[in-house]
Amino acid sequence: MKPSLLDFTKEELAQALSPSFRAKQVFKWIYQGYVDDIEAMSNLPKAMREHLGQTYDLTPLHVVREEISQDGSAKVLFQLRDGHTIESVLLPMKEEVVDEEGRRVSHPKFTICISSQVGCKIGCTFCFTAKGGFVRNLSAGEIVGQVLAIKKRHNIAPERRVNIVYMGMGEPLDNLPEVVKAVKIFADIDGLSISPKRQTISTSGLSHQIKKLGEMNLGILLAISLHAVDDALRQELMPINKAYNIASIIEAVKAFPIDERKRVMFEYLVIRGRNDDLGSAKKLVTLLHGIKAKVNLIYFNPHEGSAYQRPELKAMEAFRDYLNAHGIVCTIRQSKGLDISAACGQLKERSTHDRT
Ligand code: SF4
Known part of the structure; x- marks a missing residue:
């Protein structure tokens, strides 16, 4: 090849x-x-x-399937040159900007969520990708190719900058060399010109790799899938917590260089009766003390056979308000694309079933 x-x-x-x-x-x-x-x-x-x-080859990634949600988000299943498939998601949003005459105008903004591996080794219990196990790392070109193909397919002008989140299939920090190379290719001013400040690496919390990435000082943003404030529950949800516990993650994040105007995002999957109480909110405030953090609360969506339940809106709001009152910016994630395959790995899962 x-x-x-x-x-x-x-x-x-x-x-x-x-x-x-x-x-x-x-x-x-x-x-x-x-x-x-x-x-x-x-x-x-x-x-x-x-x-x-x-x-050299310049064949674009092959689109096997695309699902467009009513809110405009699109989930794309790509086939790689060796036949394996990966997925990416385009999330259109509106941003308020002030024009030359001082008027507030609504401006389209795009975020593209991309995969970094075929499958994943991490094994989070709530994740579809985890079920298929790990196949291989993506090359930098396969990572970059997802954004290029989506921009072209959706007629997003070349000069239109997009935000990138390494949050599709795979653990980006488990494929650090190729992800770092992709960050640099994206940032090139003769290319897509997407500054590292517009790129977020979302990790399950491989603390030694967070340290390594921090030492490279790329100016990239960080998001941590924390989901729990005690190791017992986190281990239940994410077995990787045995190797990298909460304390080690917090220590690595504290050493990570963050742009003064930016924050580290902590994703928190809220499960009824397990981590949705104010006691957990209080522990979270203590844990994040000294970090410029933003917390994103995510509703747990039960699927067939899942042992956990979706939290109530009241509990989510009380949790959010507690954090906001204690100096931590907190939002409740507005799920986009709920009418299409919403969870990471679901589009691939469905397409595989369709073929069998
Ligand atoms: S949630 Fe992310 S890190 Fe966890 S198994 Fe799925 S793809 Fe891997």
Whole structure:
């Protein structure tokens, strides 16, 4: 199989091409010109186009299926070159901005949620992806290719910046080298120009990898799937907690470099009668003391055979209000795409059933 051009940073491409300034042109064609065909890179000499075509691949990710929700969010199932499938989600939102005349106008904003692995090793009990086990890491090009394909497919102009969340299939910090490379490719100003400040790595809490990522000082944002304030419940939900307990995660987050204007996001899955009481809210305030944190409360949605129940709105609001009153920004997640396969891994699951 020929290597994909999407797997290269511009610097790597500059080393592979002579003269090296051609790398900038190739980057612009791919990420700003949206071309899928090397032949279309008309400012490159013919011989170079031929060489590139013989040596590299530029086939876009193949879309197997797409589900569009009534709220406009789209879930896309992609097939990789080796036949494995992964999924990504496009979340359109509205952002209020002030125009030149001082008027507040509503402005479309996009977030794309991408996968970093085929399957996952982490084994969270509430997750569909976990059931299929781990298959392999994605390459940087396969990570970048998801955003490129979605932008093209949904006619999002090349110059329109999007936010990226590494929150689809897989644990991004378990594939750190390729994820870091993808962060750099996304950020390239001759490419998609998505600054690390618009990229969020969402992790199950691999504390040693959080430390490693922090030491790289990329300026990226961090989201932690915390879900519980005591190790017993967290271990029940996320067996990985045996290896990386809550204390180790908090310690790693405290050492992580955060932009002054940003916060670390803590995801908290609320389960009726287990972690929805004010005692848990109080423990959470204590745990997050000293961290510029934002908490996102997520309703637990029971599925067939699940041992837990959905919390009541009253409990969610009381939890949120307690946190807000104690200096922690807290929101209740407005689930998007509830009418399509909403949980991570569900689209893939359904498509597999359809084929069998
Ligand atoms: S929730 Fe995320 S980290 Fe946990 S098993 Fe699923 S994909 Fe992996």
